[in-house]
Amino acid sequence: MKVFVQISRQSLIIILISSLIGLLINLSLIKKYLNQEVSSDFILLDKNLSISEITIFEAEDLFREEKALFLDARTEEKYKKGHILGAINLPLSKIKSPDDFKKIKLPEDKILITYCEGGDCRSSLYLAYYLIKAGYKNVKMLTGGWPGWLEAGLPWE
Amino acid sequence: MFWDNKYSILIFRLIVGGVFIFSAIAKIIQPLGFAQDISNYQLFSQDIAFFSALILPWIELLCGLSLISGIAIRGSSFLISGMLIFFITILIITLLQGKQIDCGCFGFFSHPVSWSLVVQDGVLFFLSLSIFFYSLKHSFWPKIKISH
Numbered sequence: 201m202k203v204f205v206q207i208s209r210q211s212l213i214i215i216l217i218s219s220l221i222g223l224l225i226n227l228s229l230i231k232k233y234l235n236q237e238v239s240s241d242f243i244l245l246d247k248n249l250s251i252s253e254i255t256i257f258e259a260e261d262l263f264r265e266e267k268a269l270f271l272d273a274r275t276e277e278k279y280k281k282g283h284i285l286g287a288i289n290l291p292l293s294k295i296k297s298p299d300d301f302k303k304i305k306l307p308e309d310k311i312l313i314t315y316c317e318g319g320d321c322r323s324s325l326y327l328a329y330y331l332i333k334a335g336y337k338n339v340k341m342l343t344g345g346w347p348g349w350l351e352a353g354l355p356w357e
Numbered sequence: 358m359f360w361d362n363k364y365s366i367l368i369f370r371l372i373v374g375g376v377f378i379f380s381a382i383a384k385i386i387q388p389l390g391f392a393q394d395i396s397n398y399q400l401f402s403q404d405i406a407f408f409s410a411l412i413l414p415w416i417e418l419l420c421g422l423s424l425i426s427g428i429a430i431r432g433s434s435f436l437i438s439g440m441l442i443f444f445i446t447i448l449i450i451t452l453l454q455g456k457q458i459d460c461g462c463f464g465f466f467s468h469p470v471s472w473s474l475v476v477q478d479g480v481l482f483f484l485s486l487s488i489f490f491y492s493l494k495h496s497f498w499p500k501i502k503i504s505h
Contacts, residue, residue: 203431203493206431206432207431207432207435208432209432210429210431210432210433210435211432211433211435211436212432213429213432214416214419214420214423214429214432214433214436215416215436217415217419218412218415218416218418218419219412219415219416221415222411222412222413222414222415223411223412225411226388226411229388229389229411230411233407275469292459292468292469316457317457322393322394322397322458322459323459323469326459
């Protein structure tokens with residue numbers, strides 16, 4: 201019984217102190233959130249980055265004009281099963297910080313378009329975020345992702 | 358048993374504590390990124406995602422520090438075990454639903470949800486549970502007796 205009381209007391213103290221620190225440190229963020237200045241896209245506001253999106257149709261034009269390089273943020277397995285023609289596989293498991301791009305040189309004259317599994321997948325957003333942090337300026341995220349590309353009947357390999 | 362002596366428990370404490378401290382710091386730096394990761398699971402409301410993203414990393418940090426220092430270790434190993442059960446449950450639900458999201462486990466060092474993550478959390482759970490049961494029987498700090 202004594203031990204049970206001690207465990208509860210210790211746990212409660214840890215939770216209380218953590219809550220206090222967490223809330224106090226983020227006071228300005230909480231204010232923003234309560235004023236509804238934080239959008240549901242938390243990440244975009246967090247980094248003050250504007251990661252622009254591109255539709256399948258816009259991407260198709262760039263693809264035909266060979267102005268874009270597609271970057272596949274999905275797993276290697278999925279990439280091997282099929283990907284946008286000419287796309288490079290950059291799974292999130294391999295890219296863990298902007299520094300990793302120093303090893304991989306991507307063409308700076310092309311628009312880099314990231315994509316993932318579509319729907320709610322976030323890996324293309326993360327990849328785009330890393331690319332921008334690594335200094336690439338022409339980065340876009342493909343809305344609809346891989347399934348959208350397939351549905352539109354566009355070339356893949 | 359090999360997991361029931363003070364040396365293995367010390368190693369367990371360093372491993373679990375280290376993982377939690379590292380994971381906590383990665384999330385503390387990026388509160389909104391973590392909030393986004395939580396809301397991607399689509400299991401919680403936006404308010405819950407937001408506020409737990411501010412608090413949860415600090416609970417992880419304090420628990421990690423407590424495990425390593427040996428202060429309030431019963432409470433922290435209990436909390437960590439509880440958190441891990443929670444994480445494992447959420448991971449399994451997400452995997453069964455077939456959702457493809459990032460786990461949000463280490464902030465921007467995160468990776469997609471997979472069964473190997475469930476195993477990884479399962480191992481951590483076993484380690485923290487061993488610490489918890491060991492801590493019930495042993496004290497990590499000598500008791501100070503004030504005598505006159």
